[in-house]
Amino acid sequence: MSGFYNMKHTVYKETIEIPVMGNFDVIVVGGGPAGIASALAASRHGMHVLVVESYGFLGGMWTMGMVVPFFDQENKGGICYEIVGALNALNMIKVAGPDMWAFDIEQMKLLLDRMLLKEDITLLFHTHFTTPIIENGKIMGIVVENKNGRSAYNARIVIDCTGDGDVAARAGVPFEIGRPEDGSTQPMTLMFQMSNVAYVQDYYKYHHYVDNELIQKLQDAMVRAGVMNYQFNYLRPCIIPVPGIYTSICQATHIRNLSAINSEDLTQAELQGREEVNKLFHLFKTYMPEFTHAHIDTSGPHIGIRESRRIMGEYKLTIDDIEQSRQFDDGICTVTFWVDIHQPDGDNQSKQYGKLLQPHYQIPYRCLVPLNVENLLIAGRCISGSFEAHASYRVTGNCVAMGYAAGVAASICIKSNISPRTTDGCEVVTIMTADGAVCRAQR
Ligand SMILES: Cc1cc2nc3c(=O)[nH]c(=O)nc-3n(C[C@H](O)[C@H](O)[C@H](O)COP(=O)(O)OP(=O)(O)OC[C@H]3O[C@@H](n4cnc5c(N)ncnc54)[C@H](O)[C@@H]3O)c2cc1C
Known part of the structure; x- marks a missing residue:
């Protein structure tokens, strides 16, 4: 040893x-x-x-x-x-x-x-x-x-x-x-910015903050493409238009059961957050035409801590x-x-x-x-x-x-x-x- x-x-x-x-x-x-x-x-x-x-x-x-x-x-x-x-x-x-x-x-x-x-x-x-x-x-x-x-x-x-x-x-x-009851906190979320998202144009048509229209549209598109029973870990992602052309910030990930005051957990949360962002982004890009030309500009310098x-x-x-x-x-x-x-x-x-x-x-x-x-x-x-x-x-x-x-x-x-x-x-x-x-x- x-x-x-x-x-x-x-x-x-x-x-x-x-x-x-x-x-x-x-x-x-x-x-x-x-x-x-x-x-x-x-x-x-x-x-x-x-x-x-x-x-x-x-x-x-x-x-x-x-x-x-x-x-x-x-x-x-x-x-x-x-x-x-x-x-x-x-x-x-x-x-x-x-x-x-x-x-x-x-x-x-x-x-x-x-x-x-x-x-x-x-x-x-x-x-x-x-x-x-x-x-x-x-x-x-x-x-x-x-x-x-x-x-x-x-x-x-x-x-x-x-x-x-x-x-x-x-x-x-x-x-x-x-x-x-158990000390569990609200999940963390890694936010990210996308550009070239045509979806932002139709934002008011699709977006309801509480309802899950965005994910529903994605799920429908995936089913049409033959992808069944895909498990999403958060059903209410939202896309927020920000100043800029076709630019938006996306809140789409939920990282659960990790503590924001423990650095090993925070490390895990950042790693998991990046993987989830990447996975979801590719689903959008692959199955929804509004995202065909979309690009991830950056994710947040720090994972979002709700609690x-x-x-x-x-x-x-x-x-x-x-x-x-x-x-x-x-x-x-x-x-x-x-x-x-x-x-x-x-x-x-x-x-x-x-x-x-x-x-x-x-x-x-x-x-x-x-x-x-x-x-x-x-x-x-x-x-x-x-x-x-x-x-x-x-x-x-x-x-x-x-x-x-x-x-x-x-x-x-x-x-x-x-x-x-x-x-x-x-x-x-x-x-x-x-x-x-x-x-x-x-x-
Ligand atoms: C994913 C997500 C979505 C949210 N959505 C919304 C929303 O849509 N609208 C809204 O209004 N709110 C939203 N919130 C809530 C809101 O962002 C936070 O509750 C709010 O920012 C808390 O403000 P604060 O000043 O208390 O702390 P923070 O914003 O967390 O700022 C704390 C600051 O302290 C610094 N700091 C921490 N520890 C140390 C240290 N030891 N030494 C030196 N500096 C330190 C940090 O770097 C940071 O700059 C959201 C939060 C998350 C995570």
Whole structure:
């Protein structure tokens, strides 16, 4: 047996001196929809802000996951309004279906860069958060890894916008994951962009978001060609027209039973996702004339993660809040998106609630305040809520609003020298309203 197999199962704990590279009022970890809004809000309220992001661009799932429909933003105002307005002015966002605005990914990246740089926010790309610095139950900063090695940054408030709740989890805040009965999460999806798709022309004729007309057309064509009983693993793929000629983004794969917070699983998911994209694309191209000249331009730089940790906070949103259209004094935004559960097993989407349940409930500020650790806030899909509630509030318009609320809250904390836990959520709402980040929308 080689020496390799005799290796110990653990290694010694490193004790190294980590240089402190900067001091900030607010550090935002993760530059997705929640992160960019947190940073903008904090900076516009006078804070010195650092954004730490693993990728070389902002946008999170918008850009790294190629998730281009900007849902539940119409009633939000604020940053949502600014983004849609700026992309519209460039003709880089279009109405791609009922309640669906889809944008050009490269223009979104550039716009977000410019919006944050205009506010003098410090950006640190290609940098991975590794460890929180905790003293006496308070987060005092973060340790990161990048090409420079390991370094630390001090902050008065840290906002966890990693989607996965990496900061809160490593700080020891309890979290939940998946559905209550077995911990299974919604499937992952590798999005991809196609060009030369004549189908996009007839999009409105064919496309219904919940129905399965696209796959039905493909199945019919395959049966006509003599291919019977082909098993698809997701029966509701959708093709989303985006700016460009015959260009579309396709959401067609469902990768199940793998964890988004385990790198072996993520590796497997990326491999499986690419194979599935390739397989489905060839079926389209072979059997549907509208796809004869289609070409895959690219798949997402990161597989799409619908769900991972839900960090436990001062309030946990539940399906009851949604069913009761619950409003809160500290309600920081109104969610109107349905409970969209891509089932962890089977090929069903939203079998429990579907579009029958049209929500109109609020997210209280307290969902952004994690248990146990002071001076930490959470925003985006990792906030405190149940499996079902998460399936509704997770869409990006709501993540932007949550981020904005966290940024405002951080500035209140710093100016008043208080912690997020003792911050009055009603004050956050008042400031958001004054800023035009509308939170009590009418339907
Ligand atoms: C396939 C799919 C389809 C979807 N469809 C829609 C849709 O049509 N419309 C819609 O509005 N929403 C949709 N969603 C939901 C939406 O995309 C997400 O819920 C939303 O992007 C979450 O925003 P966030 O800011 O919380 O996190 P994310 O968008 O996940 O961003 C997190 C950011 O943090 C960074 N990060 C993570 N960990 C670290 C770390 N340790 N150190 C440094 N940086 C880190 C990431 O690189 C990323 O940039 C979809 C999601 C998926 C997966």
